[in-house]
Amino acid sequence: MDRKVATIQDVARAAGVSTATVSRTLSKPAVVARTTRDAVLEAVAQTGYRVNATASNLRRQRTGSVIVLLPNLANSFFAQILSGLASVLTPAGYGMLIADTQSGPDPDQRLAHYLSSGQADGIVVLDGALSPAALSVPGRPPVVCACEWMGDAVPSVRVENERGAALAVGHLARLGHRHIGHVTGPGDNVLTQTRLHGFRAALDRLGLPMRADWVLEGDFTMDSGAAAARAWLAMQDRPTGLFLSSDEMAVGFMGEVQRAGLQVPLDVSIVGFDNIEIAQHLSPGLTTIRQPRTDIGARAAELLLGMIETGANDVPSEIIEVEFIPRSSAGAPPKVR
Amino acid sequence: MDRKVATIQDVARAAGVSTATVSRTLSKPAVVARTTRDAVLEAVAQTGYRVNATASNLRRQRTGSVIVLLPNLANSFFAQILSGLASVLTPAGYGMLIADTQSGPDPDQRLAHYLSSGQADGIVVLDGALSPAALSVPGRPPVVCACEWMGDAVPSVRVENERGAALAVGHLARLGHRHIGHVTGPGDNVLTQTRLHGFRAALDRLGLPMRADWVLEGDFTMDSGAAAARAWLAMQDRPTGLFLSSDEMAVGFMGEVQRAGLQVPLDVSIVGFDNIEIAQHLSPGLTTIRQPRTDIGARAAELLLGMIETGANDVPSEIIEVEFIPRSSAGAPPKVR
DNA sequence: ATGAAAGCGCTAACAA
DNA sequence: TTGTTAGCGCTTTCAT
Numbered sequence: 001m002d003r004k005v006a007t008i009q010d011v012a013r014a015a016g017v018s019t020a021t022v023s024r025t026l027s028k029p030a031v032v033a034r035t036t037r038d039a040v041l042e043a044v045a046q047t048g049y050r051v052n053a054t055a056s057n058l059r060r061q062r063t064g065s066v067i068v069l070l071p072n073l074a075n076s077f078f079a080q081i082l083s084g085l086a087s088v089l090t091p092a093g094y095g096m097l098i099a100d101t102q103s104g105p106d107p108d109q110r111l112a113h114y115l116s117s118g119q120a121d122g123i124v125v126l127d128g129a130l131s132p133a134a135l136s137v138p139g140r141p142p143v144v145c146a147c148e149w150m151g152d153a154v155p156s157v158r159v160e161n162e163r164g165a166a167l168a169v170g171h172l173a174r175l176g177h178r179h180i181g182h183v184t185g186p187g188d189n190v191l192t193q194t195r196l197h198g199f200r201a202a203l204d205r206l207g208l209p210m211r212a213d214w215v216l217e218g219d220f221t222m223d224s225g226a227a228a229a230r231a232w233l234a235m236q237d238r239p240t241g242l243f244l245s246s247d248e249m250a251v252g253f254m255g256e257v258q259r260a261g262l263q264v265p266l267d268v269s270i271v272g273f274d275n276i277e278i279a280q281h282l283s284p285g286l287t288t289i290r291q292p293r294t295d296i297g298a299r300a301a302e303l304l305l306g307m308i309e310t311g312a313n314d315v316p317s318e319i320i321e322v323e324f325i326p327r328s329s330a331g332a333p334p335k336v337r
Numbered sequence: 338m339d340r341k342v343a344t345i346q347d348v349a350r351a352a353g354v355s356t357a358t359v360s361r362t363l364s365k366p367a368v369v370a371r372t373t374r375d376a377v378l379e380a381v382a383q384t385g386y387r388v389n390a391t392a393s394n395l396r397r398q399r400t401g402s403v404i405v406l407l408p409n410l411a412n413s414f415f416a417q418i419l420s421g422l423a424s425v426l427t428p429a430g431y432g433m434l435i436a437d438t439q440s441g442p443d444p445d446q447r448l449a450h451y452l453s454s455g456q457a458d459g460i461v462v463l464d465g466a467l468s469p470a471a472l473s474v475p476g477r478p479p480v481v482c483a484c485e486w487m488g489d490a491v492p493s494v495r496v497e498n499e500r501g502a503a504l505a506v507g508h509l510a511r512l513g514h515r516h517i518g519h520v521t522g523p524g525d526n527v528l529t530q531t532r533l534h535g536f537r538a539a540l541d542r543l544g545l546p547m548r549a550d551w552v553l554e555g556d557f558t559m560d561s562g563a564a565a566a567r568a569w570l571a572m573q574d575r576p577t578g579l580f581l582s583s584d585e586m587a588v589g590f591m592g593e594v595q596r597a598g599l600q601v602p603l604d605v606s607i608v609g610f611d612n613i614e615i616a617q618h619l620s621p622g623l624t625t626i627r628q629p630r631t632d633i634g635a636r637a638a639e640l641l642l643g644m645i646e647t648g649a650n651d652v653p654s655e656i657i658e659v660e661f662i663p664r665s666s667a668g669a670p671p672k673v674r
Numbered sequence: 675a676t677g678a679a680a681g682c683g684c685t686a687a688c689a690a
Numbered sequence: 691t692t693g694t695t696a697g698c699g700c701t702t703t704c705a706t
Contacts, residue, residue: 005476052455053400054391054395054400054455058392058395063391065432065434073416073417074417074419076412076413079410079412079415080410080411082435083409086435086436090437090440095434096435098433099427103423116387117387118390222614251618252618254620259621259622281560281562281563281588281593282619283591284596
């Protein structure tokens with residue numbers, strides 16, 4: 001019962017036709033005669049034949065898979081984008097190869113490696129810290145990035161980061177906050193820069209002070225949010241409201257503040273960014289800016305598939321809308337200062 | 338500058354040797370003469386040659402990739418296991434193909450599909466709800482499951498689930514709880530069953546009552562944890578301590594209880610399972626059972642690689658230890674009942 | 675130590 | 691509508 005896997009030859013023999021006909025039956029059924037088709041299908045069923053993807057790919061000069069480059073697989077943020085990517089790649093017959101840029105030595109080199117390895121028909125870049133310079137590889141496959149990136153070297157799916165920051169600041173201001181701080185992501189990340197820019201611009205527009213010592217650097221993790229909270233607690237003159245560049249940091253910040261015996265939003269108002277699943281399950285619920293990560297992944301995949309199929313290399317980039325999600329972690333500022 | 342990608346032929350020509358020699362130089366350098374080797378390497382560098390993995394795989398009758406089947410990519414639980422898998426698969430030269438069992442119609446059918454598709458040299462199953470019966474496919478590749486599974490149809494990497502449950506219950510009992518409840522995962526999941534069994538056994542051992550109405554069914558998600566909390570709040574006669582089968586549920590439970598105005602652990606003690614990142618950032622910190630998910634992934638990958646390389650099909654399964662992580666979400670039971 | 679040659683399993687011209 | 695045929699790029703006997 002453990003006999004060799006059937007090849008197209010076996011099917012052809014069983015159906016009494018040529019291998020070409022078998023191949024056609026399977027790829028463009030419309031072009032073969034009804035009777036032949038039935039015979040072939042029957043033979044396929046009998047032999048348990050499955051096309052050998054490797055052989056097919058070799059012949060068709062493609063690989064049937066897409067590489068996804070991301071900085072940190074363990075981060076749930078990327079998991080959701082992956083989910084979106086998979087939802088369009090899988091039905092389209094593409095495999096999704098995951099590569100962690102942080103696991104090797106030089107991330108940029110990894111990118112270069114994959115670009116020239118010919119191992120994929122396309123690449124999705126999710127690492128905002130990679131250098132666009134690494135892209136200049138001769139016969140490289142199409143690349144889409146699902147993250148902010150310097151310049152327009154590559155079509156991308158981005159999010160309204162500046163507007164998100166503005167929504168966050170606007171909400172705090174509307175609640176009466178006039179001392180608003182910010183916790184950023186890592187300095188070299190483009191998301192960090194865009195949101196910080198949005199934050200500054202919003203304060204400016206509202207005529208609120210932008211104090212350098214109220215801008216703390218984090219790295220998007222919960223730990224860095226907790227660290228920011230400790231820094232905030234140690235301040236003489238604290239901002240009453242904070243916009244944090246990621247929900248994870250907001251979670252870390254809020255937990256630390258609460259463990260220090262203060263209350264949110266009584267003592268400090270918090271607005272995050274992402275709307276991760278836990279945001280609504282915290283107490284108080286985390287006010288945040290939603291970015292639809294599954295959609296981001298799905299759109300990126302669609303863009304890439306389009307590029308792969310048409311060969312076009314300059315698809316227009318896309319901007320995905322963000323949405324303000326009011327919950328309870330932001331309220332009026334404390335009366336006494 | 339955009340000329341075709343170099344093939345092994347081009348290299349052979351440039352180095353003045355046969356393609357066989359080029360191939361040998363690249364795979365078993367020891368077997369070619371020093372001078373030839375240098376010439377070949379030089380030619381490789383000049384042409385920018387990279388072996389075509391598809392052709393190589395076709396010839397060698399392998400695929401160079403491993404399929405990972407999981408129920409839900411968006412769940413951070415799996416993301417960490419993936420991270421562990423990638424950390425050994427990538428260096429070993431295997432690609433990691435991700436497949437979401439939930440996205441299609443019948444998950445079991447998906448498994449069967451991949452088993453017979455010949456698209457991978459091995460498969461890692463992370464979905465505890467798949468039926469082992471689906472495994473009986475003639476020439477299927479090696480399979481490892483990194484999750485509890487019925488029987489020993491397949492080598493697996495598991496976690497001391499029963500002991501974890503016992504640790505949780507033991508901790509609550511030691512704190513003085515005599516009314517202990519449990520929130521399970523989905524009924525058809527093997528993790529659910531094992532932990533529930535461990536829960537029951539522990540109560541038994543301690544001579545504590547096991548009340549059926551104190552066992553609530555969840556599905557591992559935060560939402561289901563919140564739902565369990567509402568059910569708990571509505572009870573006449575509530576357990577004072579709860580063991581929840583996942584941290585995500587514990588998070589949902591705790592948030593809901595807090596939003597209802599009760600305090601943890603003053604009004605109810607909570608112990609989770611997993612030690613997800615957020616556990617330490619909550620307020621109070623979540624007491625839980627740690628399972629090292631990255632290790633689980635890494636060990637599963639090692640097991641699978643061993644099977645692929647040796648052809649062995651009955652590697653011994655492995656059990657990964659769990660660890661009790663005390664934090665503040667469990668305390669003494671309320672005085673008044 | 676090296677080369678010649680035979681495919682791996684499939685698809686796509688081109689013919690018929 | 692179907693069959694014949696020529697590879698896709700590589701690895702691996704088998705000779706030399």
